[in-house]
Amino acid sequence: xxxxxxxxxxxxxxxxxxxxxxxxxxxxxxxxxxxxxxxxxxxxxxxxxxxxxxxxxxxxxxxxxxxxxxxxxxxxxxxxxxxxxxxxxxxxxxxxxxxxxxxxxxxxxxxxxxxxxxxxxxxxxxxxxxxxxxx
Numbered sequence: 159x160x161x162x163x164x165x166x167x168x169x170x171x172x173x174x175x176x177x178x179x180x181x182x183x184x185x186x187x188x189x190x191x192x193x194x195x196x197x198x199x200x201x202x203x204x205x206x207x208x209x210x211x212x213x214x215x216x217x218x219x220x221x222x223x224x225x226x227x228x229x230x231x232x233x234x235x236x237x238x239x240x241x242x243x244x245x246x247x248x249x250x251x252x253x254x255x256x257x258x259x260x261x262x263x264x265x266x267x268x269x270x271x272x273x274x275x276x277x278x279x280x281x282x283x284x285x286x287x288x289x290x291x292x293x
Contacts, residue, residue: 161289162235165216168209175206215292226257227285230278245274 159167182199220228233239233247248255249271256264258274258281 161216161286162231165213168212172206172209172213175202175209178202179206212292216289219289219292223285223288224257226254230258230281230285234282241275241278242271245271245278248274
């Protein structure tokens, strides 16, 4: 599971943990044993806090990304666009290619679909490295 999938999983997990905590706090589950209920609440609160810490760290790291990095994440991971479609976007906006390129200058011969897809693959790796620093 990559860091973005982990973030999405933890967002959903956070909502479930909130509901579980509410259930145990209001004693909707009649455990009979107060100590067991409190132990369960403590474990749930601990898991909830850890999940919130991860979400907060991810969102802080995400906020530091460039607009092109954010665009790539949204399009590729949330909208599930293939890299070919994203590469076509960059080919139609050649002034943005330099933002994803590992090179400081570009020549006209590098502006083809296969090269842009290769740039995007490396771009994706660099984004993942930035986001995975939060772990």
